[in-house]
Amino acid sequence: MHLHKYEKVWLTFGMASLVIFLLVIGFAAFWKGTHPQSHLETIDQNNVEAHDSFKPENLGLTEVADGKYKVNMVASAFNYDFGVDKDEKPVKTIRVPQGSTVLFTITSKDVVHGFQVAGTNVNMMVEPGHISRYEAVMKNKGEFTIVCNEYCGIGHHQMFGKVEVY
Amino acid sequence: MTKKHASNDGPTTEASSDLKGTFIMVMILGLLMVGSWFGAYWLFISR
Numbered sequence: 001m002h003l004h005k006y007e008k009v010w011l012t013f014g015m016a017s018l019v020i021f022l023l024v025i026g027f028a029a030f031w032k033g034t035h036p037q038s039h040l041e042t043i044d045q046n047n048v049e050a051h052d053s054f055k056p057e058n059l060g061l062t063e064v065a066d067g068k069y070k071v072n073m074v075a076s077a078f079n080y081d082f083g084v085d086k087d088e089k090p091v092k093t094i095r096v097p098q099g100s101t102v103l104f105t106i107t108s109k110d111v112v113h114g115f116q117v118a119g120t121n122v123n124m125m126v127e128p129g130h131i132s133r134y135e136a137v138m139k140n141k142g143e144f145t146i147v148c149n150e151y152c153g154i155g156h157h158q159m160f161g162k163v164e165v166y
Numbered sequence: 167m168t169k170k171h172a173s174n175d176g177p178t179t180e181a182s183s184d185l186k187g188t189f190i191m192v193m194i195l196g197l198l199m200v201g202s203w204f205g206a207y208w209l210f211i212s213r
């Protein structure tokens with residue numbers, strides 16, 4: 001079979017890209033441990049309070065070490081439960097200092113929700129029966145809106161919150 | 167009437183086909199794809 005010189009060039013380019021991108025996926029999965037955020041743990045969606053992370057008093061922001069935080073949350077139609085503040089008011093804003101490492105842990109009581117901190121890499125699907133986790137370093141200062149990006153029903157647009165990095 | 171082009175008895179045009187334009191377009195497309203991959207990667211790293 002005769003191949004034009006140019007054809008050889010672009011076939012090589014195409015096949016090399018395929019191999020390189022496949023290697024990148026393998027590297028991300030097997031060396032860097034990139035997996036779906038819900039791959040670690042399952043939970044009874046009708047009794048999320050039974051899990052230590054989702055007891056009402058454990059919801060919201062906790063400092064676990066110097067510069068290390070965790071945020072436990074429960075998503076439901078149509079609200080994110082970040083716990084309550086000292087006046088018993090529901091928390092809507094999570095404030096962390098710049099450069100801190102934050103582990104977001106979330107589950108759903110009812111349907112599939114989304115959890116995205118817009119403008120950061122924090123973006124997960126929240127499935128009933130699964131616990132989703134994502135650890136991120138908050139590199140940049142600013143206010144980032146939390147949005148539900150999985151259509152979950154009539155009040156979908158009312159699911160939001162805020163992360164403030166100061 | 168001339169018979170100049172009628173005497174082609176085989177795929178002789180293939181060897182001399184001009185693929186320069188095709189080559190340029192293929193490479194532009196390829197670079198666009200690779201470029202957008204690195205664009206997304208840069209976003210991931212910078213955030």
Ligand SMILES: [Cu+2]
Nearest residue numbers: 113148152159
């Ligand atoms: Cu939702």
